[in-house]
Amino acid sequence: MKIIVAEDSVLFREGLVRLLQDAGHTVVAAVGDAEALVAAAEQDADLAVVDVRMPPRGDDDGALAAVQLRATRPELGILLLSQHLELRHCLELIGTPGFGYLLKDRVLRLDEFDEALSRVATGGIALDPEVVQGLVRSHRAPAALAALTPREHDVLALVAEGHSNTTVAAQLVLSERTIEAHMRNIFTKLGLHDDGATHRRVLAVVTYLESAGAD
Numbered sequence: 665m666k667i668i669v670a671e672d673s674v675l676f677r678e679g680l681v682r683l684l685q686d687a688g689h690t691v692v693a694a695v696g697d698a699e700a701l702v703a704a705a706e707q708d709a710d711l712a713v714v715d716v717r718m719p720p721r722g723d724d725d726g727a728l729a730a731v732q733l734r735a736t737r738p739e740l741g742i743l744l745l746s747q748h749l750e751l752r753h754c755l756e757l758i759g760t761p762g763f764g765y766l767l768k769d770r771v772l773r774l775d776e777f778d779e780a781l782s783r784v785a786t787g788g789i790a791l792d793p794e795v796v797q798g799l800v801r802s803h804r805a806p807a808a809l810a811a812l813t814p815r816e817h818d819v820l821a822l823v824a825e826g827h828s829n830t831t832v833a834a835q836l837v838l839s840e841r842t843i844e845a846h847m848r849n850i851f852t853k854l855g856l857h858d859d860g861a862t863h864r865r866v867l868a869v870v871t872y873l874e875s876a877g878a879d
Contacts, residue, residue: 665785668712669694670701670726671745672719680713680771687778698725705733711741711785716750727754734760741784745771749794759869764790764826783826789869790826809872811853819846824869 667689671677674696681691693704697719705712712733718726727750730742734757743764744754757763764784770792771777780790812820815836822832829847833840847865854871 665710665781666690666692666708667781668692668701668704668707668709670696670698670704670712670718670729671715672696672717672722673715676715676768683771683774684713684781687774689781698729701726701729702732705737705740709740711743711781713743713745713781716744716746716754724750724753727752730754730757734763741787743781743784743790751795758791758795759789759824759872761787761789765795766790766792767794780826788826789824791824793825795825809854812850816846816850816853819843820850820868820872823847823865824872 667684669677669680669684669691671680671694677694677696681694684691692707692709693700695701695704699720701712701714701718712730714726714730716724716726718729727744730744731753733740733742739762741762741764742757743766745766745768747768749767751758754765758765762784764780766777766780770780783790809817818836819832822835827835829840829843832838833843836843847868850868854868856868856871
């Protein structure tokens with residue numbers, strides 16, 4: 665796949681480029697600030713891997729650039745990386761197709777990282793477990809989510825991280841058919857009906873994350 669890398673640390677950027685190339689991907693641009701990222705996104709690319717904190721301000725410029733790119737290049741997959749959990753400005757992207765957010769130490773788990781890249785580039789989602797926990801912590805679920813059983817909450821939390829039914833089944837030591845049944849129940853309880861025009865799985869994740877992020 666064709667990837668743009670946006671990371672202000674030269675050492676980490678070069679290491680990430682080498683890792684991606686060794687995995688068989690093509691790095692079409694490697695830049696060190698948010699403005700260069702926006703310019704680089706004019707190239708043909710499948711995915712942008714973006715550090716949340718970047719120049720010119722050294723704040724969450726990378727996250728702001730990601731929001732801008734989602735508006736101008738909606739087909740471009742975006743994977744945010746961060747040393748520490750920072751959710752400002754990117755909440756509207758979480759749960760949307762073709763978006764991921766991982767903490768940087770997840771990059772060292774090469775198989776998981778490459779899987780996340782592929783998932784996001786093909787319109788899926790990939791959220792670090794700490795991102796999901798950060799959203800859920802200290803917030804009360806609305807009535808619709810309160811109707812879910814503890815096991816359905818477990819299933820939806822893993823789906824929110826971007827896992828497929830197969831990997832959810834493996835992690836919970838359940839059959840894939842059981843996970844499918846849980847997902848049908850979740851859709852029903854959240855009032856998400858299959859009308860052929862919406863992606864119920866994404867809507868379920870958005871409902872879950874929006875409720876977690878509500879005050």
